[in-house]
Amino acid sequence: MLQIDLWKRICIWLTVFVGLSLAVPNLFYTRVETHNDALQAIELGADEAVVADQLGQWPGVLPSSLVNLGLDLRGGAHLLAEVKVEDVYAARMKSLWPEMRNALRDERATVGAVRRQEGPADELRVRIAQPEAMETALAAVQTIAQPITTLSGVESNDIEFRAEGPVIIATLSEAEREASDERTVRQALEIIRRRIDEVGTREPTIQRQGADRILIQVPGIGSAQELKDIIGTTAQLTFQAVVSRTNDLNDRAGVGNEILPSTDEPGVFYILDENPVVTGEDLTDAQPSFDQNGQPAVSFRFGPSGARAFGQFTSENVGAPFAIVLDGEVVSAPRINEAILGGSGIITGNFGVEESTNLAVLLRAGALPAELTFLEERTIGPELGQDSIDAGRIACIIAFAGVLIFMVLSYGLFGVFANIALIINVGLIFGLLSLIGGTLTLPGIAGIVLTIGMAVDANVLIFERIREELKTAKGPARAIELGYEKALSAILDANITTFITAVILFVMGSGPVRGFSITLGLGILTSVFTAIFVTRLLVVMWFERRRPKTIEV
CATH class of the missing domain: 1.20.1640.10 (Multidrug efflux transporter AcrB transmembrane domain)
Structure with missing residues (x-):
C-alpha cells in the first residue's frame, strides 16, 4: 500500500x-557577516553600544552561520613558506654550553680548565687543559645526553660526543635531527595558526607540504605582504646580560658572547652574553600599552619560572644594564635600579600604535622556532x-x-x-x-x-x-x-x-x-x-x- x-x-x-x-543567511551574506563581526568584537571586549548598528543588521534569533568563501572566491593572500630547520641545531648547541660547563666543573681537578672554541654553528667545541683525561671528560658530558623516545630513534641519544685531540665535539644525533625537524615544523605550523587566529581572519588554510614547507592561504586579507607582516616575523624575545657596548661592529665579541645592533641608538652595538636569562617562551601575556611619556609600548608578564629567573638575575645585578632583544636587535638596554620581583615589565622603543599592537600579538602567539623563507607568494584581488x-x-x-x-x-x-x-x-x-x-x-x-x-x-x-x-x-x-x-x-x-x-x-x-x-x-x-x-x-x-x-x- x-x-x-x-x-x-x-x-x-x-x-x-x-x-x-x-x-537562508547565505542569501543575505553581507548583512549577516557584518552582524557576526559585531558579535566577535563584543566577545573581544568592544562596547555593545558602539557596534549596535552592525549588530542590528541581522536578527539574533535567526541562524547566522555562513558558508565561508575560499581564497579563489573571496580574494586574499597565498604563501608557501620553508622552515629553516637548521636554525634549531645552532640554538640547541648554544643552550648546551652551560650544561657541558657544569658537567665538567665537577671533574676540573682531573680535566683542568675548560674553554669553549669557535666552530660550525651546528657543533659545540669545548677544549680541556688535560687531554690525557679525555675519557673522564667524555664520561662526564655523556650524562647530559637524553634517550630519544620516537619510534625512529629507539635506543639512540639526542646528543653525540666525540674527541678530536684535546677538544670535545658535541653534535645532535641523526635520529634527534629527524625528530627536531618534525617538532620544529609542527611548532611553526601551530604558531602560524595562532598568529592568524589572533587577527581574526576567516577560515585560513594552513597545512604542511612535504618535509619542511607550510602552505598558508588566508581569504579576505589585503595582500601577501600584509600576511607576511603577521606571520613572517620570528618575534624571538630574550633578556640578556650586557657585557659591554661599542661603536665598532668589528670588535671581537669573544666566545660565548654575541654583538647586536641597537634600534634606538644608530651606530651603537651591544656585546651580550648569548645565553639569555629568560626568553619569550616564559611569557604568559603581552598587551599594547603606553609608557610614562605617553609613547606606545608593550607590557608583558612572565610565568612562575620566568618570573623567578628574572627576579633572581635582577637581584644579583642591581646597577648593571641588561638588554631586551627582539629578533636580533637590542630594543632597550635599561639599568637595573632595583630587583624586579613581580614578573612583569614593559618594552619601549620606536613603536607606533599599530606596531606595538602587532608586536603584542606576535609575543602572545609565541616565537617561531626557526626562520621562514617564503618561496611563493600571491595576492588574489x-x-x-x-x-x-x-x-x-x-x-x-x-x-x-x-x-x-x-x-x-x-x-x-x-x-x-x-x-x-x-x-x-x-x-x-x-x-x-x-x-x-x-x-x-x-x-x-x-x-x-x-x-x-x-x-x-x-x-x-x-x-x-x-x-x-x-x-x-x-x-x-x-x-x-x-x-x-x-x-x-x-x-x-x-x-x-x-x-x-x-x-x-x-x-x-x-x-x-x-x-x-x-x-x-x-x-x-x-x-x-x-x-x-x-x-x-x-x-x-x-x-x-x-x-x-x-x-x-
Missing part, C-alpha cells in the same frame, strides 16, 4: 525546514574572486535550468516533483556547509553542479522503474511503490561508490581538491535523501489528494 507514516512525514519536513533555515563567483553562478543557473526543463519535458508532473526536490537539495547543501563551517571554493561550485546532475539521475531511475511497472497492468499505487523499491539498490550502489571517491579525495587531497570533495560528498547525502524521501512524499501526498485511476510518467 502506498503510504507513509505520520511521524516519518514530520521528520522529513522537519529536516527540510532546518536545512533550508540554515541556508576581491575583483577576481567576484568574477569567479559570477562565473560559478552562471554555470549553476545554466545547469539548473537545463535539468529543470529536461525533467518537466520527460516526466511531466513527476518531473515537477523532482524539480522541487532538486531545489530543496541545493538548499540543503548550503545548509550543511553553513552548519559545519565549510569553505566553498571554485572547484566546490563544480561539485554542486555535478551534484545537480547526479540528483536527477536518482529520480530518473525511479521514474523509469515506475514506467516499467505500469506496463505490467498493475495499479498506479502499486506501480509507484514497486518503482521506489526496485530502484533503491541501484541508487545506493551508485551513490556509495561516488561517496567513497569523495572521501578519498578529501583524505588524500588538499586545497581546491578538498573543496570539491566536500560539496560532492554533502551533495550525495542530500541527493539520496531528496530522491528517496522528499520526492516520494510529494508523490504520495499528490496521490492521496487526487486518487487517479491511471497515471502517466
Whole structure:
C-alpha cells in the first residue's frame, strides 16, 4: 500500500525546514557577516553600544552561520613558506654550553680548565687543559645526553660526543635531527595558526607540504605582504646580560658572547652574553600599552619560572644594564635600579600604535622556532574572486535550468516533483556547509553542479522503474511503490561508490581538491535523501489528494 507514516512525514519536513533555515543567511551574506563581526568584537571586549548598528543588521534569533568563501572566491593572500630547520641545531648547541660547563666543573681537578672554541654553528667545541683525561671528560658530558623516545630513534641519544685531540665535539644525533625537524615544523605550523587566529581572519588554510614547507592561504586579507607582516616575523624575545657596548661592529665579541645592533641608538652595538636569562617562551601575556611619556609600548608578564629567573638575575645585578632583544636587535638596554620581583615589565622603543599592537600579538602567539623563507607568494584581488563567483553562478543557473526543463519535458508532473526536490537539495547543501563551517571554493561550485546532475539521475531511475511497472497492468499505487523499491539498490550502489571517491579525495587531497570533495560528498547525502524521501512524499501526498485511476510518467 502506498503510504507513509505520520511521524516519518514530520521528520522529513522537519529536516527540510532546518536545512533550508540554515541556508537562508547565505542569501543575505553581507548583512549577516557584518552582524557576526559585531558579535566577535563584543566577545573581544568592544562596547555593545558602539557596534549596535552592525549588530542590528541581522536578527539574533535567526541562524547566522555562513558558508565561508575560499581564497579563489573571496580574494586574499597565498604563501608557501620553508622552515629553516637548521636554525634549531645552532640554538640547541648554544643552550648546551652551560650544561657541558657544569658537567665538567665537577671533574676540573682531573680535566683542568675548560674553554669553549669557535666552530660550525651546528657543533659545540669545548677544549680541556688535560687531554690525557679525555675519557673522564667524555664520561662526564655523556650524562647530559637524553634517550630519544620516537619510534625512529629507539635506543639512540639526542646528543653525540666525540674527541678530536684535546677538544670535545658535541653534535645532535641523526635520529634527534629527524625528530627536531618534525617538532620544529609542527611548532611553526601551530604558531602560524595562532598568529592568524589572533587577527581574526576567516577560515585560513594552513597545512604542511612535504618535509619542511607550510602552505598558508588566508581569504579576505589585503595582500601577501600584509600576511607576511603577521606571520613572517620570528618575534624571538630574550633578556640578556650586557657585557659591554661599542661603536665598532668589528670588535671581537669573544666566545660565548654575541654583538647586536641597537634600534634606538644608530651606530651603537651591544656585546651580550648569548645565553639569555629568560626568553619569550616564559611569557604568559603581552598587551599594547603606553609608557610614562605617553609613547606606545608593550607590557608583558612572565610565568612562575620566568618570573623567578628574572627576579633572581635582577637581584644579583642591581646597577648593571641588561638588554631586551627582539629578533636580533637590542630594543632597550635599561639599568637595573632595583630587583624586579613581580614578573612583569614593559618594552619601549620606536613603536607606533599599530606596531606595538602587532608586536603584542606576535609575543602572545609565541616565537617561531626557526626562520621562514617564503618561496611563493600571491595576492588574489576581491575583483577576481567576484568574477569567479559570477562565473560559478552562471554555470549553476545554466545547469539548473537545463535539468529543470529536461525533467518537466520527460516526466511531466513527476518531473515537477523532482524539480522541487532538486531545489530543496541545493538548499540543503548550503545548509550543511553553513552548519559545519565549510569553505566553498571554485572547484566546490563544480561539485554542486555535478551534484545537480547526479540528483536527477536518482529520480530518473525511479521514474523509469515506475514506467516499467505500469506496463505490467498493475495499479498506479502499486506501480509507484514497486518503482521506489526496485530502484533503491541501484541508487545506493551508485551513490556509495561516488561517496567513497569523495572521501578519498578529501583524505588524500588538499586545497581546491578538498573543496570539491566536500560539496560532492554533502551533495550525495542530500541527493539520496531528496530522491528517496522528499520526492516520494510529494508523490504520495499528490496521490492521496487526487486518487487517479491511471497515471502517466
